[in-house]
Amino acid sequence: MSLVDPVLQGLVDSLNAAYGLCLDDGRLEEWPEFFVDDCLYQVIARENVDNGFPAAVMYCDSKGMLADRVVALRRANVFPEHFSRHLISRAVLTAVDAHVVTAEASYAVLQTRNDGETRIYNAGKYVDRFLVEDGAAMLMSRTCVYDTHRIATLLATPI
Amino acid sequence: MSLVDPVLQGLVDSLNAAYGLCLDDGRLEEWPEFFVDDCLYQVIARENVDNGFPAAVMYCDSKGMLADRVVALRRANVFPEHFSRHLISRAVLTAVDAHVVTAEASYAVLQTRNDGETRIYNAGKYVDRFLVEDGAAMLMSRTCVYDTHRIATLLATPI
Amino acid sequence: MSLVDPVLQGLVDSLNAAYGLCLDDGRLEEWPEFFVDDCLYQVIARENVDNGFPAAVMYCDSKGMLADRVVALRRANVFPEHFSRHLISRAVLTAVDAHVVTAEASYAVLQTRNDGETRIYNAGKYVDRFLVEDGAAMLMSRTCVYDTHRIATLLATPI
Numbered sequence: 001m002s003l004v005d006p007v008l009q010g011l012v013d014s015l016n017a018a019y020g021l022c023l024d025d026g027r028l029e030e031w032p033e034f035f036v037d038d039c040l041y042q043v044i045a046r047e048n049v050d051n052g053f054p055a056a057v058m059y060c061d062s063k064g065m066l067a068d069r070v071v072a073l074r075r076a077n078v079f080p081e082h083f084s085r086h087l088i089s090r091a092v093l094t095a096v097d098a099h100v101v102t103a104e105a106s107y108a109v110l111q112t113r114n115d116g117e118t119r120i121y122n123a124g125k126y127v128d129r130f131l132v133e134d135g136a137a138m139l140m141s142r143t144c145v146y147d148t149h150r151i152a153t154l155l156a157t158p159i
Numbered sequence: 160m161s162l163v164d165p166v167l168q169g170l171v172d173s174l175n176a177a178y179g180l181c182l183d184d185g186r187l188e189e190w191p192e193f194f195v196d197d198c199l200y201q202v203i204a205r206e207n208v209d210n211g212f213p214a215a216v217m218y219c220d221s222k223g224m225l226a227d228r229v230v231a232l233r234r235a236n237v238f239p240e241h242f243s244r245h246l247i248s249r250a251v252l253t254a255v256d257a258h259v260v261t262a263e264a265s266y267a268v269l270q271t272r273n274d275g276e277t278r279i280y281n282a283g284k285y286v287d288r289f290l291v292e293d294g295a296a297m298l299m300s301r302t303c304v305y306d307t308h309r310i311a312t313l314l315a316t317p318i
Numbered sequence: 319m320s321l322v323d324p325v326l327q328g329l330v331d332s333l334n335a336a337y338g339l340c341l342d343d344g345r346l347e348e349w350p351e352f353f354v355d356d357c358l359y360q361v362i363a364r365e366n367v368d369n370g371f372p373a374a375v376m377y378c379d380s381k382g383m384l385a386d387r388v389v390a391l392r393r394a395n396v397f398p399e400h401f402s403r404h405l406i407s408r409a410v411l412t413a414v415d416a417h418v419v420t421a422e423a424s425y426a427v428l429q430t431r432n433d434g435e436t437r438i439y440n441a442g443k444y445v446d447r448f449l450v451e452d453g454a455a456m457l458m459s460r461t462c463v464y465d466t467h468r469i470a471t472l473l474a475t476p477i
Contacts, residue, residue: 006328010165017249021263024284046401083205083306085265085282087246087405090335104339106403108428108436110267110282116309118267118279120436123403123428125342147401150434169324176408180422183443242364242465244424244441246405269426269441275468277426277438 004093011137012091012103012130020086020107023158028073031158032066036131039063040141043159045149046124058158073157084121084157085110091128100140101130107144109159122148122159163252170296171250171262171289179245179266182317187232190317191225195290198222199300202318204308205283217317232316243280243316244269250287259299260289266303268318281307281318322411329455330409330421330448338404338425341476346391349476350384354449357381358459361477363467364442376476391475402439402475403428409446418458419448425462427477440466440477 015034022030035041043058060066089106096102104127111121124146130137144159174193181189194200202217219225248265255261263286270280283305289296303318333352340348353359361376378384407424414420422445429439442464448455462477 004332006165006324009328009332010168013249014163014168014251017251017264020248020265021251021284024265085267085284085306087248087265087267089338089405090249090331090408092332092335092339105335106338106342106405108403108405110279110306112282112306112308116307118282118307120279120428120438123430123436125339125403147403147428147430148434148436149430165324169322169327172408173322173327173410176410176423179407179424180410180443183424244426244443244465246407246424246426249408269438269465271441271465271467275466277441277466279438 005096007135008096008101008132008137009091009093011132011135012093012101012105012128015130015137015139016088016091016105016126020088024084024086028070028157031070032063035063035066035139035142037063039066039139040143041066041139041158042142043144043146046145046147047149049145069158081114083112085112085118088126099132101132101137103128103130107159120148122146122151124148124159164255166294167255167260167291167296168250168252170291170294171252171260171264171287174289174296174298175247175250175264175285179247183243183245187229187316190229191222194222194225194298194301196222198225198298199302200225200298200317201301202303202305205304205306206308208304228317240273242271244271244277247285258291260291260296262287262289266318279307281305281310283307283318323414325453326411326414326419326450326455327409329450329453330411330419330423330446333448333455333457334406334409334423334444338406342402342404346388346475347385349388350381353381353384353457353460355381357384357457358461359384359457359476360460361462361464364463364465365467367463387476399432401430403430403436406444417450419450419455421446421448425477438466440464440469442466442477 041060042056044056087108091103091105108123109121112118127143129140200219201215203215246267250262250264267282268280271277286302288299359378360374362374405426409421409423411421426441427439430436445461447458
């Protein structure tokens with residue numbers, strides 16, 4: 001392994017850490033701010049990816065759709081109260097091209113429901129493209145490819 | 160996301176990594192050395208924090224109390240033998256003020272008990288203040304805000 | 319905590335991140351490439367290490383043996399299909415001596431089997447020696463010391 005640009009590495013890893021805490025703190029309204037306006041966010045089963053079936057269980061192709069999703073979660077959806085907790089690995093930067101960085105990071109989302117126990121809710125990897133400009137990074141696209149194909153509760157909050 | 164000072168980021172993340180290994184290795188006597196003399200260490204349920212009830216299940220407000228706690232664990236407490244394993248996320252630095260850094264990091268403590276299986280024992284986040292002087296960091300305060308409100312065994316060893 | 323060399327820290331952490339993704343992506347043939355030719359890879363129970371019994375459940379003392387192991391896994395072994403997911407902590411560098419870095423990092427390997435649920439398969443720590451030359455790092459030895467002494471399925475794929 002050779003060293004990648006430590007500044008890019010730090011930007012990507014810091015975004016991922018802040019992204020996880022944002023969701024785990026329940027600050028859903030801040031979540032779209034990690035993305036550029038013309039973004040892509042999708043959640044898709046690893047089995048589907050491996051077999052060439054691109055059907056996603058969640059698909060948003062603009063920041064506006066992400067914001068709508070948050071409104072829906074706040075106003076309309078009914079789901080059992082829970083806490084989430086993201087554990088996100090150091091990213092592997094797979095390509096750097098001008099202002100665009102592609103990277104992958106493994107994640108596990110733990111969930112604590114009313115019974116007070118903490119379980120693994122969803123594990124997988126983020127397959128990402130980041131826009132890096134003026135010393136700051138934003139998500140152009142995030143594809144959550146999940147291993148956990150039996151999901152215990154409604155996929156309510158973002159991964 | 161803009162880049163924070165990579166030196167401060169590295170100091171905080173390295174302290175957290177060493178902190179986790181220290182506890183997981185069972186080197187309890189070294190644990191107070193991560194803290195300044197006039198420190199605060201507490202463990203508190205997220206539900207309590209969210210509802211404004213500040214009652215902690217563990218509260219130590221000096222390094223001496225941490226050392227006492229270790230002696231008590233070694234001499235007096237009876238608890239089933241187990242291994243612990245900390246997974247700690249990259250920290251999010253929330254403020255930097257002269258020599259004081261405030262930061263948060265998600266954690267999960269896994270536990271392996273006599274049956275040989277590894278379970279999630281406690282997950283949550285560290286809410287921390289670090290003193291940074293002469294190129295070294297120490298904990299001024301660590302508040303472990305835990306999601307897991309049903310704790311399977313006595314909260315014996317530090318989080 | 320004082321700051322270690324950020325370049326060495328980055329090399330070790332990036333190798334660990336890439337190592338985890340390589341195995342989780344099922345790119346087993348690339349796995350030996352993380353090691354030097356004259357390497358050591360072993361998997362050993364923490365109980366054995368603590369009690370001075372050095373018997374490993376997996377022991378490979380050359381890159382060729384690692385490659386053989388991969389061939390065996392592909393051709394001969396029968397094990398239930400599953401996905402793995404590594405979560406690896408930031409490394410703690412314990413010694414730096416010319417071109418050799420010793421380090422430890424906690425890990426958890428999650429596993430998703432046919433029922434679609436994700437469980438903790440194996441947790442422990444990597445005890446490693448890295449060769450660092452020409453701005454690149456490789457594994458001279460990796461000892462996986464695992465906490466999880468009841469292993470649900472055959473220890474088929476590398477940790």
